[in-house]
Amino acid sequence: MNRRWIAPLVVSLLITGAARAAEITVFAAASLTDALQELGAAWEQGGGQHVVFNFGASSTLARQIQEGAPADVFFSADEARMGDLEKRGAVVPGTRRPLLSNSLVVVAPSDSKLKIVGPEDLASSAVRVLALAEPQSVPAGVYAKEYLQKAGVWRGVIDKIVPTENVRAALAAVESGNADAAIVYKTDAALSSKVKIVYRVPVAEAPNISYLLAVMKGGRNVEGGKVFAAYLATPASLAVFERYGFIVPTEASAP
Numbered sequence: 001m002n003r004r005w006i007a008p009l010v011v012s013l014l015i016t017g018a019a020r021a022a023e024i025t026v027f028a029a030a031s032l033t034d035a036l037q038e039l040g041a042a043w044e045q046g047g048g049q050h051v052v053f054n055f056g057a058s059s060t061l062a063r064q065i066q067e068g069a070p071a072d073v074f075f076s077a078d079e080a081r082m083g084d085l086e087k088r089g090a091v092v093p094g095t096r097r098p099l100l101s102n103s104l105v106v107v108a109p110s111d112s113k114l115k116i117v118g119p120e121d122l123a124s125s126a127v128r129v130l131a132l133a134e135p136q137s138v139p140a141g142v143y144a145k146e147y148l149q150k151a152g153v154w155r156g157v158i159d160k161i162v163p164t165e166n167v168r169a170a171l172a173a174v175e176s177g178n179a180d181a182a183i184v185y186k187t188d189a190a191l192s193s194k195v196k197i198v199y200r201v202p203v204a205e206a207p208n209i210s211y212l213l214a215v216m217k218g219g220r221n222v223e224g225g226k227v228f229a230a231y232l233a234t235p236a237s238l239a240v241f242e243r244y245g246f247i248v249p250t251e252a253s254a255p
Contacts, residue, residue, distance in 0.1 A: 024224045025070060027054045027061040029077035029139065029211065030166040031102065031185050035244040036075070039237055048231070049224050057138040057166040065090060071216045072225030075232070077102075077139040082212045092215040092222060099233060100211035101247040102185045104143060106199035107174055107192075114181060116199035119148060122181065123156030131162050131173035131182035139209075140167035144183040146207040171195065185209075187245040211246075 028036055033055045040051040054061065054071070062081035065071050066088065074091075076082045079098075085091055106122070108114040114126055122130060133141035141163065148154040162179055164170045167188055173179040175194040182195075189197050213232060215225040231237060238248045 022049050022221070022224075024049050024051045024072050024221050024228045025054065025219060026051055026073045026075065026225075026228070027056075027065060027069070027071040027216075028073075028075040029058045029061075030055045030168045031077060031140065031188055032075055032211070033168070034191060035187075035241050035246065039232065039240055043228065043231060048228070049221070051228065057133065059134075059137040059139070060166075065216060065218065068218065070218055070220050072219030072221045073213070073229050074216055075099075075211065075213050077209070077211050078142075079210050079212055082214060085216075086214070090217055092217055092226070095226065095229060096212060096214040097233065098210050098249065099213045099238075100241055101249055102187055102209045102211070102245075103203060103247065104140075104147060104183055104201040104206050104209075105186045105189050105197045106181055106183055106201070107171065107189045107195040108181045108198045109174055109177060110194055110196045112180070112196070112198070114198055116181070118199075119151035119153045119201075120156075121199075122148070123153050127157075127180045128160060129162055129173075129179040129181075130157055130160050131164055131170040131179035133167045133170050133184075134163040134165065135161070136163075138164075138166055140170070140183075140185055143207045143209055147183070147201055147205065150205065190245045 058076040058078035058081055062085055106116050132144050135141035135145035164173060167184050170182040171184050171188050171192060174182045175192060189195060213229055215229050219225050242248055
């Protein structure tokens with residue numbers, strides 16, 4: 001290599017490395033998209049480091065982290081996946097904390113005449129296609145399956161289920177008219193003008209839905225991740241989550 005190009009190349013690499021270090025990379029469940037984008041923008045406007053979000057199914061994100069993806073913070077809707085990462089030593093000790101909860105609802109197109117008074121109605125002929133986030137791996141789908149099994153109607157609906165990549169995709173299936181109904185989080189349903197809630201799953205009948213926040217050891221900016229995670233747990237940030245419909249357990253408070 002020509003020597004006169006070596007110095008500029010080294011400087012370029014150093015600048016690129018510094019820029020990456022100045023970023024905070026956050027992997028988060030798709031259902032957190034809108035709330036976190038608002039909080040991320042407020043964080044940066046207040047002088048915080050630039051935040052890069054990677055939204056998706058918690059199961060997919062956990063697999064990416066396990067395979068070496070450099071996440072500084074993981075905000076998961078799947079307690080089991082977070083537990084797996086912790087067992088593998090991927091979580092910075094003392095940073096894992098339950099922060100939010102959610103609830104399940106059944107949605108239908110806004111102009112639908114569908115009436116659901118109980119889970120058994122999902123097995124009726126009025127529902128031909130039922131969208132769920134992938135019920136074998138994606139948290140929203142896993143929770144929905146647990147609920148339907150507990151209600152004794154899983155076998156009655158399994159043949160009409162269309163699995164989707166994540167909870168937002170299940171919502172989109174109803175918005176586009178490709179599904180008669182979907183089981184999604186209440187927070188996602190509240191963001192769409194194209195669907196309406198036709199049934200709210202009673203909390204006592206639903207699985208415990210827990211969103212866990214933790215800092216990852218494999219990130220490029222672990223210290224920045226710690227600061228941003230603390231910011232997400234402040235009363236002001238929790239108030240934003242509540243505004244989007246999330247449930248803030250009483251034990252969730254700023255460190």
